[in-house]
Amino acid sequence: MDKKQYKVFLNTSIKNIKKALDENYLSIFAGAGISANSGLPTWNELIEDISEKLYGDKKQKEDNLVLAEKFYNQFGENYYYQKLNEYISNNKQPNDLHKKIVKLNLKNLITTNWDNLFEKAIDDEGCFYNIIKKDEDIGFATGFSKLIKMHGSLEDQNIVFKEEDYLKYSNNFPLIENYIKGIFSTDLVVLMGYSLSDNNVKQIISWVNSKANNIKPVYLIKINKKFDKLEFDFYKNKNIYILYLG
Template sequence: MNVDIKHFEHIIKAADDNSLAIFVGAGVSKSAENETTKLPTWSDLIEELKIDLGITYELDYLKVAQLYFLEFGPHTYYKKIKNYFPDNLVPSKIHELIFGINPHCVITTNWDCLLETSVLENAYIYDLVCSDQDLMKSSLDKKLIKMHGDFKNHNIVFKEDDYINYEFNFPLLSNYIKSILSTHTIIFIGYSYSDIDIKQIIKWAQNHTSIRPPMYLLVYENDVVQSRYLASHGVQTLMAGDYNGGGYSDYRTNKLYGFLKSVKDKKVSSSVDKSVINIVFAKLAELGTLNAILADQITSCLGECYIVYREVEHRQVALLKFYRNEVTQLQNAELREIYAKFKRIIKASDDTGEHKNLLGPIFDILQKADIAGVICDDEDKEAVLTRDMATIPVRK
């Protein structure tokens, strides 16, 4: 199985299990820019602060922010930063897709209001948490957490002291996020390899537990050294360049949209697949308690199918074949369509491993009836074996 596909499927499963958390960085907010309004990068903001401070030598971003706060005071400090984040920005399709995936929680280091605006406009059921007080009052299971505060609460995390004292200033929030890191599959989007927020979060995860679900960082360029560094800290990189975009002019925004759209579409497809598998299993469930089953009992319970004998691995075996275009006395078009989807699912499962745990009980029942496999194509040339769910060629 392709490694990236395996990771992708794990993300889908986590979303289905209500154990997916998406961390949202500044790169996501860039998707809301328009011709007249641009959002600054962190380096842009720091350069503006350095100009006001009259310094050119300092490279430590957190220290520059701290120096500005000390030099000009809190009022000027907040006003200066707030001026770069207008209130009239409209959430993009990417913000909607994030919640469309239905993660258990969305955690952002951004100060803007784009995510919560998307929640309000689309009636997503998420509690907004910007402080320890918000967390104490939160009653919904799903949460949008602004872990670096916001301008409304006057508690943004930006300068050196904010990072050093974070766990003191946000004790409940920091512990809650640590618990999420220990129990949830994590996707970081809108962050770079060297983002200081990524480093802080990774360090939290390492210090809290050594056994945890996967963490993924969506990246746009393949940097082998950086990827190896992140892998050593438990973070797997996923290439966004593998996904088709949504018509944005910005390359990164385009690829981010493509990735999120793929996750959402696959999640919907996975849900449909599970429904099909459940329908097939429900038809056979009453046979599951029997020690021995006749092939006729299988075809009788399922309907729209029959037994054929084909050569598999140099011997004649019984295979289950579903009707597709054959004319029969009692044709059920709806059931035939379900079985057509079922054949596609079992064939795909051999490549991806998806749904094998759900398909197992069905194949166990077929094995009890000495049915060696299921014909999975309309040309009668391939079958999925019941013993190991492998797809193999068959001969008449």
């Protein structure tokens, strides 16, 4: 696909997304990039702070999930959540993007963020969403829009961050996992606020590939990025279509 062909693809994809929104089969996955404009740390900034706490000024090349688990093991659960609550302060406010997204009244708004900014945006805008932060919440959800915090919340102290959390995800969140996997079969899915190196995206891609024969294209939005043919083709083979919005 050359640049000219990609431009046609991009315009068609945007039309497909608008159609899915109008017909109520659009679901959005929202990552840490959505909350960055509210003054919360990015994933990399959080990891750097944790690494410094563990190792001082020494630079350590280490898997992020292993680093989080070492931090947990070194300082214990209470301090682990205390520090994360300091990093991700409760006094931050939702930004315009949070508010614009919740006002779409999506069928499913799924976030891997642990903060409560989407909940605040829902209250600020007078929207109604079923808020799902743990498996037990699914049974009480009605037919309205759903905010699914697929990696838990700091408030409930059930976040997915450490390597063990990812490895045991199917055991700890079986109902949420199965619900989200089903979304890929029924909805058009858009990923926002993620980098392609994000472990959360890797988890999502794994789910996409497990349902490769029965899903619609999954779109990932990259802001202020130009078309990269090699990158586009690589993820296209995984049924992830990157929308470069310059």
